[in-house]
Amino acid sequence: MEFTLKTFIFYGFALMTVASALLVVTVRNIVHAAFSLMVTLFGVAGLYVFLQADFLAATQVIVYVGGILVLILFGVMMTSGRLEMRIHIERGQLLLGGAVALALFMLLLTVIANTPAWKNRIDDGTALPPTTEKIGELILNGPFLLPFEVVSVLLLVALIGAALISRKEVRD
């Protein structure tokens, strides 16, 4: 296999993703786990770029790193003590978690192996067209219009629910 710059960067991203994902589950300090999750999400965004999914890569960063991870950290910092945020891992949890992870891994491998579009894809160096326009067409002018609207209504309901729960008059 030709070892080129692209290979180098790809394996860099892959290593980054896997190593930091391992850190997320092994590290004892919950805040450290959250920050290594940031590196994992970045690595996954990098892999999306290699799969020619530019829009998805940016969405990954903006939604997961800029939104969800910030909320996780907010929750951790506001609820527990300062530097003593340690997690206990018992052996039973470890086994169960390992089994679930292994099952998920096997499932994903099967899916990857049986996806014809990936198997038959020959990279002749031509770049695929940008994905943004296609995604927009599919969501707003195509088969995914209904799911998109259903999801947006669901999110709206969640938003109103959150506002309702956090209101003072209701809580008192």
Next chain:
Amino acid sequence: MSDFRAMFSGFPDFNISEGFFPNINLQEKLNWAEEFIQNILIPRLPEGVAAHFPVELGTMLVMFACAGIFVAVVPLLPLVLVLAERKVAARFQNRTGPMRVGPWGTLQTLADGIKLIFKEDFIPPQGDKLLFLLAPYVIFACSFAVFAAIPFSQNILVSDFNIGIFYIMAISSVIVMGVIMAGWSSNSKWSLLGSLRSAAQIVSYEIPLGLSILTVVMLVESLSMTEIVASQSNGVFSWLIFRTPFTFIAFFIFFISAIAEVNRTPFDLPEAESEIVAGFHTEYSGMRFALFFIAEYANMFAVSAIAVTLFLGGWEGALPGFDILGGMPGFVIKTLGLVFLMMWLRWTLPRLRVDQLMNLCWKYFIPIAFFNILGTGIWGLIFPEDTLVSIIISCAIIYSGLIAAYAIAGRVMAQKPAPQPSSI
């Protein structure tokens, strides 16, 4: 080796001379570096060396060198801006500002920088050392990665991303992670309070910011920064700020939210000196503090540059056919104008309270921004193409709206202010 290759046959084939980052136009730059090595460097080398010259590695080194130049040049901006800020502040307060180092104090920032390098690099012993050391780099790297997508002129841009403005939003949303990192790892109340305030503020103001960017994207029908600039190439009235009345409102929402995003007065609650010392970077000293400082001023320049690109024509000139306010100089002048506006606001307005800050965002900016999106959509249906008529109508609406706003503001200010509730 062939088995190994077959194993990965499903993956894209990594060959540099073919497609590198597919949708991101980095390839031209890479090809440029590779051509430089192939055509210029190798013929000049002795034959024995040339035969084994690692072109791949060389290309990468050229890339790193370019990035290095970039990272070395951009901090010069803060060097100028910090001095400018102090001079502007002095002018506003009827002082002279720094006058001792160099003529009119022009070398003051350089002296301060040298001083900061030689200062003690203090790490709080009770804090989280690893995260404390990493945090400045996260903020610094994200602030600088934003510059990669900003077109300074037709040819001076690092990369013409297809998802340009979206990339900028994504990268700048990571800065808040660095802020939380710094605040938490310092093990100090001031730092933690500052970082929580900053995170709440940045996450809130990202929404009106993104929504007002969306109005522009709706009109241009592209996320690419170069295409956004290209759509404003017919002089000052084709700039997106004047294109519809809604983008005119969107510009102000964008700019005010951007000031909140970079934590400057009147939105500087995360670093409010009178309450929480210096916010999330209270415990930092020496060069690490300088990194925060450089990142802050680089951010200031970056958001102004984005505002210019999105609303004020980017590097396109003010008159079609004439090179007034065009090209790189025009772009920089426009951007520095907005930076000056930020400084002006900083030394004019007092700081907001927390409840005022959140009210402004959630009760005013977000509804107005949504109204803008609706309005832009309707405008796009009525005027699918930009014609003289649409621009005249738009400018007439903006003009009458400004006059109405002036009249209403005058009437409101003449009234006695209602007593403020002291909830916080």
